Amino acid sequence: MNMIDQFNMRDHFVSLCNLVNQTRLDGVLVQSGELIANMTGGRIALIYLLDATGRNLVLSGGYAHGFSTWAPGSLVHPLQGGGGSPVCPLTQVAFTGKTLCLDNGMAGYDISPVTKAIDGLSLPTHMAVLPLARANADFLGVAVVLADGAIAPWLDRSVTRQILRAVSSSIETRQVVAGQENEKAMLEKSLARAEGDRMSLRRRVTGRLSKRLIGRSRPMQILREKVAHLAGKTGPVMILGDDGVGKEKVARAMHEHSIQSSAPFVYVNCASLSADIFAPELFGHKRGAIKGVASARKGLLRKAGNGVLYLDGIDRLCGPSQEMLLRLLETRQYRPLGSERDMELSARIIVSARSDLSVRAQEGAFLPGLYYRLRETTVTVPSLGECREDIGDIVHAVLAGIEREEKRHLKLHPTAFAFLSQRPFAGDRRELEGLTRLAASDAEDGTMLTVAHFQAVDAAAMPENASSPGVLPLPEAMAMFEQDLITRALAQTDGNRTTAAQMLGVPKRTLADKCKKYGL
Numbered sequence: 429m430n431m432i433d434q435f436n437m438r439d440h441f442v443s444l445c446n447l448v449n450q451t452r453l454d455g456v457l458v459q460s461g462e463l464i465a466n467m468t469g470g471r472i473a474l475i476y477l478l479d480a481t482g483r484n485l486v487l488s489g490g491y492a493h494g495f496s497t498w499a500p501g502s503l504v505h506p507l508q509g510g511g512g513s514p515v516c517p518l519t520q521v522a523f524t525g526k527t528l529c530l531d532n533g534m535a536g537y538d539i540s541p542v543t544k545a546i547d548g549l550s551l552p553t554h555m556a557v558l559p560l561a562r563a564n565a566d567f568l569g570v571a572v573v574l575a576d577g578a579i580a581p582w583l584d585r586s587v588t589r590q591i592l593r594a595v596s597s598s599i600e601t602r603q604v605v606a607g608q609e610n611e612k613a614m615l616e617k618s619l620a621r622a623e624g625d626r627m628s629l630r631r632r633v634t635g636r637l638s639k640r641l642i643g644r645s646r647p648m649q650i651l652r653e654k655v656a657h658l659a660g661k662t663g664p665v666m667i668l669g670d671d672g673v674g675k676e677k678v679a680r681a682m683h684e685h686s687i688q689s690s691a692p693f694v695y696v697n698c699a700s701l702s703a704d705i706f707a708p709e710l711f712g713h714k715r716g717a718i719k720g721v722a723s724a725r726k727g728l729l730r731k732a733g734n735g736v737l738y739l740d741g742i743d744r745l746c747g748p749s750q751e752m753l754l755r756l757l758e759t760r761q762y763r764p765l766g767s768e769r770d771m772e773l774s775a776r777i778i779v780s781a782r783s784d785l786s787v788r789a790q791e792g793a794f795l796p797g798l799y800y801r802l803r804e805t806t807v808t809v810p811s812l813g814e815c816r817e818d819i820g821d822i823v824h825a826v827l828a829g830i831e832r833e834e835k836r837h838l839k840l841h842p843t844a845f846a847f848l849s850q851r852p853f854a855g856d857r858r859e860l861e862g863l864t865r866l867a868a869s870d871a872e873d874g875t876m877l878t879v880a881h882f883q884a885v886d887a888a889a890m891p892e893n894a895s896s897p898g899v900l901p902l903p904e905a906m907a908m909f910e911q912d913l914i915t916r917a918l919a920q921t922d923g924n925r926t927t928a929a930q931m932l933g934v935p936k937r938t939l940a941d942k943c944k945k946y947g948l
């Protein structure tokens with residue numbers, strides 16, 4: 429019985445199943461090597477695949493009979509066109525696409541790519557190079573079979589061709605999957621990098637925002653995060669809040685931290701926009717379109733360009749103007765008066781309104797459609813009453829501004845701080861800012877601002893005596909002040925307690941105890 433007759437179909441069927449079940453390219457290559465060696469009576473099989481450039485064959489897998497873990501040396505074999513002497517059998521098959529069987533000896537052939545690959549194993553006497561092809565018949569690579577007897581009889585069988593096709597197709601499929609997995613991994617990596625960049629950018633923006641939207645309270649932190657997030661978007665935004673909470677400040681901060689920050693920020697007070705001037709003011713008009721106005725006008729939307737048109741107090745817009753604004757937001761187009769052509773809206777629309785806008789919309793006092801359109805992206809600015817811990821920060825920011833501009837260094841007395849902490853501010857942050865400026869207006873450089881400084885400019889709104897019972901118990905007031913000072917010192921020293929303790933003139937141990945007490 430010759431070798432071919434001993435060919436065991438059952439074994440090959442099992443090997444084929446193993447091949448198909450491989451989930452990784454390296455596993456497919458080892459199984460393919462084994463199958464090819466067995467079906468051609470080979471002792472060694474090597475698989476070279478065309479690389480992505482299409483100019484090199486890369487030794488990608490191999491099998492040696494009797495070695496369960498044998499791996500060929502790594503090898504990149506450049507394909508050289510136009511032949512050469514001596515002929516490289518791998519190159520020849522790559523160019524002709526035809527099987528090359530060297531049963532009559534290898535003389536005259538450059539078999540160095542093969543001898544390098546099997547370094548350490550004895551070189552068999554017979555060699556065959558079989559082309560591997562993709563499903564679309566493109567060249568995929570070659571399988572090199574090395575045997576100690578004639579290979580030709582094994583090659584001329586239909587099962588050999590079928591197995592070669594199965595091998596090629598398995599390799600191709602795994603290559604595609606490996607390529608996709610590679611792409612997916614790279615995509616995931618770059619997404620993770622982009623997300624990391626986005627987060628660190630957001631953190632930086634939030635950090636910078638804390639110099640503008642002052643306050644350490646949790647509601648202010650949340651507000652800054654939201655502003656940083658919306659600064660990266662372009663759609664309309666509605667900012668809600670009571671008078672003086674800082675709505676315009678929020679709008680400006682959002683614009684300053686956006687990609688269009690160099691474009692204009694155009695402020696419009698809606699209270700001053702009556703129905704007849706809303707359209708000409710915003711959309712502009714052609715020459716002669718308005719009776720008594722000789723020249724043409726650009727309109728505020730064009731003036732804003734790619735920047736921001738800030739409509740302050742849209743709750744004070746009249747009905748027809750609300751309709752026009754809704755249409756502008758829906759169509760993103762407008763037509764200057766007297767023009768035949770629509771213009772594209774390029775500015776970002778940011779509007780502000782008092783917090784009760786939803787009630788007004790429900791009552792029919794504000795166009796519900798416009799309310800619902802704007803409600804999609806709402807920022808609610810917390811009132812100072814919700815952020816009492818921010819009072820010290822705002823006062824210190826005002827005093828720091830005075831020092832910068834007027835070179836007057838002023839400090840805040842603990843009782844004044846306690847007094848402000850419990851005082852109502854109907855006019856919100858604007859009132860606090862204004863009151864601090866007033867109290868500081870006549871103070872000389874080096875002055876410690878006391879309750880008296882504030883009361884002197886604020887008699888009407890103030891309780892008669894800040895230290896009177898019912899105002900705020902002194903221990904509580906002192907604790908608030910102490911906590912404020914410690915937080916400030918830690919912020920200035922980047923959390924370094926040793927330096928902060930030195931700044932505050934207390935032992936490090938005392939500072940540690942107080943940090944524990946206040947949860948700092």
Ligand SMILES: Nc1ncnc2c1ncn2[C@@H]1O[C@H](COP(=O)(O)OP(=O)(O)OP(=O)(O)O)[C@@H](O)[C@H]1O
Nearest residue numbers: 640641642670671672673674675676677822857858
């Ligand atoms: N977070 C803040 N930190 C420091 N100052 C603030 C803050 N928010 C607002 N202010 C100050 O309060 C004042 C009022 O701010 P802004 O004009 O933005 O309020 P508004 O809500 O738009 O007011 P209005 O309701 O009158 O339109 C400004 O002088 C501003 O500097």
